[in-house]
Amino acid sequence: MRERVGRAVERRVSVVATRRSDGRIAQDRMLEEAVAAIAEHGLAKLTMSGLAERLGTSGGHILYYFGSKDQLLLAALRWSEDRLAEERARLLARRVAADRKLDLFLGLYLPVGPRDPRWMLWLELWARTAGNAELRVAQDEIDLGWQADLVTILIRGADKDVLLIDDPDAVASELLALLEGLSTRTVLGLGGTTRESALAMARRATGRLIR
Amino acid sequence: MRERVGRAVERRVSVVATRRSDGRIAQDRMLEEAVAAIAEHGLAKLTMSGLAERLGTSGGHILYYFGSKDQLLLAALRWSEDRLAEERARLLARRVAADRKLDLFLGLYLPVGPRDPRWMLWLELWARTAGNAELRVAQDEIDLGWQADLVTILIRGADKDVLLIDDPDAVASELLALLEGLSTRTVLGLGGTTRESALAMARRATGRLIR
DNA sequence: CAAGAAGTTTGAACGCCACTCAAGGTGCGC
DNA sequence: GCGCACCTTGAGTGGCGTTCAAACTTCTTG
CATH class of the missing domain: 1.10.357.10 (Tetracycline Repressor, domain 2)
Structure with missing residues (x-):
């Protein structure tokens, strides 16, 4: 299966580490933007590439975190x-x-x-x-x-x-x-x-x- | 615009006439089958071609009546x-x-x-x-x-x-x-x-x- | 500090979808 | 029996969600 979701959730367990540019912030921004877009025009009009553009990233990247x-x-x-x-x-x-x-x-x-x-x-x-x-x-x-x-x-x-x-x-x-x-x-x-x-x-x- | 819907609605006004193989029956069957399909698997899983197959017709034909x-x-x-x-x-x-x-x-x-x-x-x-x-x-x-x-x-x-x-x-x-x-x-x-x-x-x- | 591992980001590719449209078919009124 | 209006088709189009291999970045380990 996919099971990529939740990877970023367990970051920051070690005190020193913290993985990269912190995936959680990225995910939160995605969700925030997604909610706003859905509220405005409905889920049907929300496209992966459209949302990606709002976020300055790629469509595939969003699906890397959420899967579908x-x-x-x-x-x-x-x-x-x-x-x-x-x-x-x-x-x-x-x-x-x-x-x-x-x-x-x-x-x-x-x-x-x-x-x-x-x-x-x-x-x-x-x-x-x-x-x-x-x-x-x-x-x-x-x-x-x-x-x-x-x-x-x-x-x-x-x-x-x-x-x-x-x-x-x-x-x-x-x-x-x-x-x-x-x-x-x-x-x-x-x-x-x-x-x-x-x-x-x-x-x-x-x-x-x-x- | 489209405005094809409702055409078949005004049939059977003349006593003799009745247009062709009666569009209303066709439409009723389409709606009946569509409702059943939506109830079973949801609208998202209902495809025009899939519904057309259940009806023994083509996808384009359904859209001829309903437009979208x-x-x-x-x-x-x-x-x-x-x-x-x-x-x-x-x-x-x-x-x-x-x-x-x-x-x-x-x-x-x-x-x-x-x-x-x-x-x-x-x-x-x-x-x-x-x-x-x-x-x-x-x-x-x-x-x-x-x-x-x-x-x-x-x-x-x-x-x-x-x-x-x-x-x-x-x-x-x-x-x-x-x-x-x-x-x-x-x-x-x-x-x-x-x-x-x-x-x-x-x-x-x-x-x-x-x- | 080098090098491999782990995680991230991309964009091209795929299959499927709703929808369009030009072409041909069919029955009716005259 | 001809013309008109309606019906039916299926190939074509653009856009969608999703996949994936490859490149890139950061972290870990010896």
């Missing part, structure tokens, strides 16, 4: 979700009331606006998931992160009697499904949905779910 | 949604209680199971909407059909005091967003979501929304 366009997409999504997972962790650690925390969670999940890069990546991934089992697994894994953190917020809130919940898992599932639907509508600009209207709807639904 | 792969996708979606719109109309006309009607609506909207052809088409379309304004308009139009019918059900139910609703439009929007989220999760098999679990969740949410 599908893998590049997955890496871009992971890259984008990793930063959000950190923000979520910071949110969880903050010392604010559970209901406020829940509200911040909603804001973190929903797209910042139409064509939100992170959500555009999701739409592209969903289309490619059909023919690629690996993508589905990765997807499930990321989703589980959101689910787990939301459940944590709910349980903590219930413990302190700030929130009233019988089944945190069920509530979390339903809320995430609603948020996902609102998000796709917002990114696509369907039915005039905006971040604000989506947020308002999510808040109303949340209030109803936690009584 | 994107247009073929859109036509397939319209074809798929048209049949559902009819079913919805039949549902609206039926003489059953509003709450029962609402429940049937949920069943009609949600995917029949993982890899539901209709929903696979939606996922593919979402990915292509970014770079194609025409697709977004079509999308909005179809969505409006669901929204309008749902609002009708809600208002009629409220009139007869079967359902308790203050703002039918808002309730319909929220319910549709939830249904959409549940649907994508079901088609993709995310988080172990099945039609049954999605339906159960939709019912609980519905009950909460109409008091």
